[in-house]
Amino acid sequence: MIEREEFTLLLASKCDALRSAVGQWCDAAGWRFAQSTDRSSDILSVLRSESFHIVVVDGSDELRGARETLRFVEEQGALERVIVIVGGKGGDQTSRNLFCKGASDVLPSATDAPSLAEALNRQREIVERATLLNHLYRSIATETTEFILTSRELGSDLLPLDIVKKLKRCQLIDRPTYSRIAVAFQEALTNSHLHGNLELESSWKEEFNQEGVDKFSLIKSSRLADTTYSDRRIRVKIHYDSRKLEILIRDEGKGFSQHSPQELSDGQKEPLLLAGRGLSLMRWGMDEVSFNETGNEVLLVKHFE
Amino acid sequence: MEYVTGSEGNKGVINVVGDLDTEQAGEALRKAFNKLYDQGQRTIVLDLSEVQIINSYGIGKVLMCYKRLKAESGVLMVKPLEGFVKETFELLMLDKLLPVDDS
Numbered sequence: 001m002i003e004r005e006e007f008t009l010l011l012a013s014k015c016d017a018l019r020s021a022v023g024q025w026c027d028a029a030g031w032r033f034a035q036s037t038d039r040s041s042d043i044l045s046v047l048r049s050e051s052f053h054i055v056v057v058d059g060s061d062e063l064r065g066a067r068e069t070l071r072f073v074e075e076q077g078a079l080e081r082v083i084v085i086v087g088g089k090g091g092d093q094t095s096r097n098l099f100c101k102g103a104s105d106v107l108p109s110a111t112d113a114p115s116l117a118e119a120l121n122r123q124r125e126i127v128e129r130a131t132l133l134n135h136l137y138r139s140i141a142t143e144t145t146e147f148i149l150t151s152r153e154l155g156s157d158l159l160p161l162d163i164v165k166k167l168k169r170c171q172l173i174d175r176p177t178y179s180r181i182a183v184a185f186q187e188a189l190t191n192s193h194l195h196g197n198l199e200l201e202s203s204w205k206e207e208f209n210q211e212g213v214d215k216f217s218l219i220k221s222s223r224l225a226d227t228t229y230s231d232r233r234i235r236v237k238i239h240y241d242s243r244k245l246e247i248l249i250r251d252e253g254k255g256f257s258q259h260s261p262q263e264l265s266d267g268q269k270e271p272l273l274l275a276g277r278g279l280s281l282m283r284w285g286m287d288e289v290s291f292n293e294t295g296n297e298v299l300l301v302k303h304f305e
Numbered sequence: 306m307e308y309v310t311g312s313e314g315n316k317g318v319i320n321v322v323g324d325l326d327t328e329q330a331g332e333a334l335r336k337a338f339n340k341l342y343d344q345g346q347r348t349i350v351l352d353l354s355e356v357q358i359i360n361s362y363g364i365g366k367v368l369m370c371y372k373r374l375k376a377e378s379g380v381l382m383v384k385p386l387e388g389f390v391k392e393t394f395e396l397l398m399l400d401k402l403l404p405v406d407d408s
Binding site for chain 2: 075097186
């Protein structure tokens with residue numbers, strides 16, 4: 001049986017009416033209620049000492065506290081749901097920016113009780129459901145997913161990396177680690193698809209036609225329409241056990257010389273302008289990156305402690 | 306997908322929203338850049354403050370913008386970077402190429 005977790009809410013506000021309203025909501029919901037002022041230094045001090053399930057930040061005076069809270073939550077890869085009260089400031093653009101920064105809900109007013117209660121109830125449902133899922137995800141012993149598809153079927157799409165999202169969600173990995181793994185996977189998949197199966201050369205990105213379109217994009221379009229290239233398959237196998245994540249990607253291209261790929265070296269002083277960034281990003285995100293002899297299969301490995 | 310463009314003084318600005326990690330995002334950046342470039346802007350600032358993830362797709366398009374401006378003695382700048390995008394730029398030493406516009 002899953003042990004019931006204590007749910008907690010932090011309210012960052014000086015407003016007595018808001019404190020009273022949120023306090024009553026927490027009592028009714030059986031949640032623990034914590035408070036701070038709306039100053040960013042106070043909020044961050046509390047967040048550094050403890051985690052909360054929901055944070056309500058009153059931005060009626062200024063939005064700095066809200067922005068700092070969102071930045072902190074994003075950098076920590078934390079799971080707090082953040083409700084921001086903008087108090088009538090800024091309009092749609094401000095709300096949009098706050099959502100882009102990770103706000104779960106943006107409310108125009110601190111005194112609109114039905115809207116506040118509705119937002120709190122909505123976030124509570126999300127939190128309680130997510131908490132149950134997190135317990136389940138932490139229990140995953142192994143998971144293997146395999147995709148086999150042609151380059152034409154892949155097109156410009158990204159394949160889902162569900163197991164890694166689950167690991168982030170239950171906080172077995174933090175957000176920066178998740179981002180690096182996701183980018184490493186995208187790079188390896190893109191290399192197999194574009195340089196492997198479609199045999200596109202990076203140097204073609206430097207050549208432009210009169211409309212400002214590069215040769216790489218033009219030839220890519222034509223090769224996706226040519227079954228000689230586009231029917232070539234890509235096999236992706238993603239395997240997780242509690243000690244490691246392995247991603248194997250194999251294409252049906254001719255392979256490449258792995259002995260002289262350009263990538264950043266320790267003594268690198270200049271940025272790579274032409275090619276090699278993908279390999280650097282793969283090695284940055286994963287603990288091991290290795291190729292088969294032909295160069296048409298790559299294995300990415302991330303170890304977990 | 307479309308990015309909002311504007312101007313700040315004598316600089317063109319592109320506000321990139323969302324992740325710069327797909328062909329669509331790269332294409333949207335190319336179009337926004339071309340729009341300012343065709344208007345005669347030769348100092349262009351990328352605002353990547355709302356970008357969570359960037360990969361080779363996005364970086365390749367950023368570098369395309371950099372090279373086209375450089376060929377005409379122009380400048381590509383970025384608004385102050387943070388988080389994963391900042392780390393990626395530093396890893397690939399793009400922070401040495403693109404000056405920061407913190408005006």
